[in-house]
Amino acid sequence: MDNMYEGRQISKELNKNKKMKSDVKVFQTFKTLLSYILKDKKRMAIALTFSFINSICYIVGSFMIGLIVQLYFSPYLGTQATGNIKDFDTVGFVISLLALALSFILYGVFRYLEQRVYIKLCFEAGARLRGQLMGKLFRSPISFYDKNKTGNLISTLVVDINNVANSLFQMMVQAATSTFNILISIVVMSLASELLTLIVIPVSLIMFALVFLLIKKSQPYFINVQNAFGRLNAFVEEMLVNTKVTNSFDQQAYIYSELEKITRNIRNSAYKGDIIAKSFDTWYGLISNLIILAISAIAAVFYLNKVNVWSSFSFMVNQDGSPTAGLIVLYIMLNWNFMGPFQSILSSTFNAQVGVASTSRIFKLLQVEVPTREYEIIKVDKIQGKIDFNDVYFKYNPNALEYQLKAATFSVQPGQTVAIVGPTGAGKTTIISLLSKYYDYQRGSIKIDGNELKSLDVVSLRDNMTIVLQDSFLFNETILDNLRMTNPNATMEQIQEAAKLTHAHHFIMNMSNGYDTMIENNGANLSQGQKQLISLTRAILSNKNLLILDEATSNIDSSTEQIVQKAMLKLMENKTTFVIAHRLSTIKNADMIIVVDNGLIIEKGTHQSLLEKKGFYYNLYTSQFDK
Template identity: 35%
Template sequence: LSLRFFDGRTHGELMSRLSNDVDLVNQTLSNTVTQLTSSGLSILMVATMMLLINWHLALVTMTLIPLMVTLLRVVAKRTRQGFRRQQEHLATLNGIIEETVTGIRVVKAYVREEAEIERFAGTNRRLRRAGVSAQVFSGAVGPMMNMVNNIGLATVAGVGGWMALNGMATVGTIASFINYARRFTWPLNQLAQLYNQIQSSLAGAERVFEIMDEVPEIQEAPDAVPLPDTKGEVVFDDVCFSYEPGVPALKHVSLHAEPGQTIALVGPTGAGKTTIVNLLTRFYDIDSGRITIDGIDIRRIKIADLRKQLGIVLQDTFLFSTTVMENIRYGRLDATDEEVIAAAKLANADEFIRHLPEGYQTVLSENGSNLSQGQRQLLAISRAVLADPGILVLDEATSSVDTRTERHIQEAMLRLMEGRTSFVIAHRLSTVRQADCILVIDHGEIVERGTHEELMQARGFYYDLFMSQFRGLPLRVEDLVMGGA
């Protein structure tokens, strides 16, 4: 599935669909298959006996079936709606729990425990109301079926009595038939209850299949070509893109990166810098225009091959709850321990890793929370170094580290970028002064381009930004915050 799919959904909702809803379907299937089989066989055998004893009374008894089905369909529609609302509220509740646990430091820092408890309680109340509503309709099935069964048995007894009085059947036959009629209605009641359980399962199944039936936005072309190696020539040709219809994020962007060049992207928050690298990695497809690598449209390149040629250090570093060694090896799964250590040394991460309790075998907490932000960034860079890509994408690679760590990262990056095409986003302009070309982006457009010296001489937006950072002068515009967008 594409990133756009995940952008519009909370983690809690997706986890609820993939755990609670799947488990609900699994439990229903496990509990109902055997009962459905045994009840179905019972109905078939008893119906055969009733037909052999007295086919007239058998037809009277079987008129219960369409009546039961009609009632079940009416109730089942309301029941499924209730169970679906229940699952939706449960997903919302899971999302609140996930957010609160993940952001517990923020919650405590702003003393928002009571507010979060009330938010949880409000959603829980809605979940309870939805559950009660679903159970009311669900619980009505049993009494309704019993009523229909009793009416049916009374009808059979009345018709049978009339037939006995008129010599059409003996009393013993009628008594025997009524006994079988009871045995006929019992598995029917079971099937009705199972049908009711299946409604709750269907409510969960609908939510699961909404994900399974989702068509991925990023589709690989049937004639996609491999990209085993790349020279590193990247071209954006009149590219337009929108995250939301009618709200352009990039407008007619064109750029040309020669093999081995370093392209720096600078601009205010929301300008479109991160969007450019998101499109290069094909996390999203462009609305119009063309992006090529070595002259090949990236939509014609096998997706796996494209991304293997891109070494990415994202703005938000993510680390897995495993060892430091395995986190770095994520860049290339077949790498040896020696290669992992060599990559860490190149990224200047080896020193701090060896000071960890278990060194490279230290197990990280969730998302590396037992490391500093700078250390997590260094591990992410080590991972990219190990991947040995042809093109580098460094999105705010030094934005969250101190000056000393930034210097170590810059040294590692200079070694890593040598001979590779690199796209660098940074809010500290000192990190992009040596770039071959600096693109200044504002409101989704490239407003300036050139080397550091050329842009300083032009005394435009870049000049104002640079001077504000290094001489403390105010910006010409109100875009004071620099970062990814």
């Protein structure tokens, strides 16, 4: 319940985030993401080649239209027309039309091929990014997950990576094709008319600069939306996981209210960002059309007043250098091809804002520092089970003043069973968490078989441990698959024998498909006790030398627990075992009982010696049993 209803906090954060200033720039982000694409240089080269070819095809098509007007229509237009309609070159005209059609067909073919290659590139880049992020999350300490909501991390891994891949695709296709179109168009435009080009370029650059101001202004809204979606994902996940609790406390109305606040904030931010983006399309389209109209009017004035337009295409100008109808049509087509890519690039940049916002969230996680090791990492082949705690201090929050574990000192010999008891929040699970290397202690020393725990490779360490927790997590696989996770080579006979020891075999065989029964999400088709029995069976199959039982029988009724005790004793044979249990009857045979209160080890000894002391353990024990 502690983390359940955080809607108010989320709403406040969203309102505050509206004022945020983004230091993420679209093209800087694109440049960073480009490194993931450039890992496949060969495919990138093919994509760029296709982009170049389709740009050439489009320019050739524009040139052919101007040429057709010049060769087949100009002689019959205006007061200075010299052609006779009877002399019209029908064959040449048809060939020219076929050449025009061919150029546009080739443009379409290479455009299709280009997009296919870019799709492959961008989604493979997304997969690389997801792999890198997963690697980072796997290396992150448990404390990282204490501070970051699971739903938010899932949103980043799934939604944000997809956003990045889609945005990369849009940016790559538009950036490559549009860049080639702009460069080729400006060259051909300059050849067609240097004078008109000197008018077009400055106006276009001013427009481009104005649009960049719009991009900068809209960026914070898109980042805010993606952050809000991550929080929404985390909020919804908490609600779904805790549905029973929500219903028990009749909090549905409150949840709906908080959900509405979050979605309203998302809607408002998305609305403002989209308004800026969509207004760009409208205004850019209007202004670019006006520029085309202005250029057409200027070209017509030059045509009527016989102004030399400084053209290198002598066959498309009059003797005095003034433009012909064919040159004017060609120039307008080229101008369209010059202005259009700017709009495409900037439109895709606006559309890519979501990807940029997602990228900032991804790289924020990638930049989280994984704690560096003070010791040389040692890989462990086999643990004997000698454990030494020496004056260990630990606190979950490094900035906190109070330690959750203080001056913890004890030694365990191989094969011994150690029980840890104490009130809730005393520090029992903290000891187990440190031993499992979920957290690093701040002071003192923990040694396993004489090696400092901080120096042990975490993977090889856990390969030598079997952990059975109170909350038994089972995967959405068959019961057999779940049992084999700790020992993939276990035979069916070994599995059934282990299940009989824990008394799990009987209820498994009564299920619809026996050991092949699929376990539903979160083990919904099993009781808590059944899930714990499967976890115990899995632990028996694991057969590792270091065993940790954290309330492993808490969900099993007392009568079943007494039966399972034999299996537990079998499980603990010749293993160093740590047991946390609230039912003190289960730990009477432990070699050592450690009593923890308020982070301090206040008593140590056997069950009998601690009873004789008549201290904390004695009071704890007698409160459960009437002697």
